[in-house]
Amino acid sequence: MVRHGADKLALITTDGYRIGAHEQLRIYGRILGVPVHVVRDASDLRQTLSELKNKHMVLIDTVGMSQRDKMVAEQAAMLLGAGHIKRLLLLNATSRGDTLDDVVRAYDGPDLAGCVLTKVDEAASLAPALDVAVRHEIDVYYVANGQRVPEDLHLPNRAYLVHRALKSAPEDSPYHLGADEAGLLMAAAGAGV
Numbered sequence: 001m002v003r004h005g006a007d008k009l010a011l012i013t014t015d016g017y018r019i020g021a022h023e024q025l026r027i028y029g030r031i032l033g034v035p036v037h038v039v040r041d042a043s044d045l046r047q048t049l050s051e052l053k054n055k056h057m058v059l060i061d062t063v064g065m066s067q068r069d070k071m072v073a074e075q076a077a078m079l080l081g082a083g084h085i086k087r088l089l090l091l092n093a094t095s096r097g098d099t100l101d102d103v104v105r106a107y108d109g110p111d112l113a114g115c116v117l118t119k120v121d122e123a124a125s126l127a128p129a130l131d132v133a134v135r136h137e138i139d140v141y142y143v144a145n146g147q148r149v150p151e152d153l154h155l156p157n158r159a160y161l162v163h164r165a166l167k168s169a170p171e172d173s174p175y176h177l178g179a180d181e182a183g184l185l186m187a188a189a190g191a192g193v
């Protein structure tokens with residue numbers, strides 16, 4: 001909006017699920033002076049996007065749901081069928097690696113452009129989230145480290161992310177790896193256990 005003007009941006013929400021989701025986005029829209037469109041299904045989305053084709057950018061807020069919900073596939077199909085939409089996946093940095101891996105598998109697809117790491121302020125380590133992004137070769141577009149909008153949304157800083165991923169747990173933490181435990185882990189990995 002700052003770069004191209006409020007009339008070059010539009011917001012769409014497909015979230016008719018969470019109570020107050022539309023209202024929340026409308027308030028952001030009002031603050032920015034940007035129109036907010038609510039769409040209910042695939043044809044509604046196609047129609048709205050074609051009306052907005054003179055915009056520089058259209059941001060679509062989708063329904064948040066469990067990666068195990070069968071609606072995930074329906075929502076992905078709706079976005080894929082609506083034209084050239086790039087999806088950004090939000091990865092909660094406080095989740096375990098195996099859960100995040102599940103999330104990526106559920107939300108993967110040809111239109112997945114990258115991810116946003118959220119809640120890095122709450123995460124004890126960034127290792128699981130970064131590991132998943134690297135393993136699945138997903139570009140990190142933004143990093144969120146708090147609840148303030150927009151102050152807590154940042155471009156990723158490679159050195160900071162690697163530092164937070166490799167930093168060991170404090171000595172008094174039950175998750176601190178002792179020298180003997182590190183050796184045992186390496187031996188177990190070598191033995192394929």
Ligand SMILES: Nc1nc2c(ncn2[C@@H]2O[C@H](COP(=O)(O)OP(=O)(O)OP(=O)(O)O)[C@@H](O)[C@H]2O)c(=O)[nH]1
Nearest residue numbers: 018062063064065118119120121122144145146147
């Ligand atoms: N501490 C912290 N809180 C965050 C961060 N990002 C979002 N939150 C908070 O997490 C809560 C949920 O944020 P939303 O933006 O509603 O998340 P969402 O993914 O759109 O949620 P659904 O649409 O219901 O799936 C809010 O209270 C946010 O303020 C972050 O980086 N750090």
Ligand SMILES: [Mg+2]
Nearest residue numbers: 015061062064
């Ligand atoms: Mg939401």
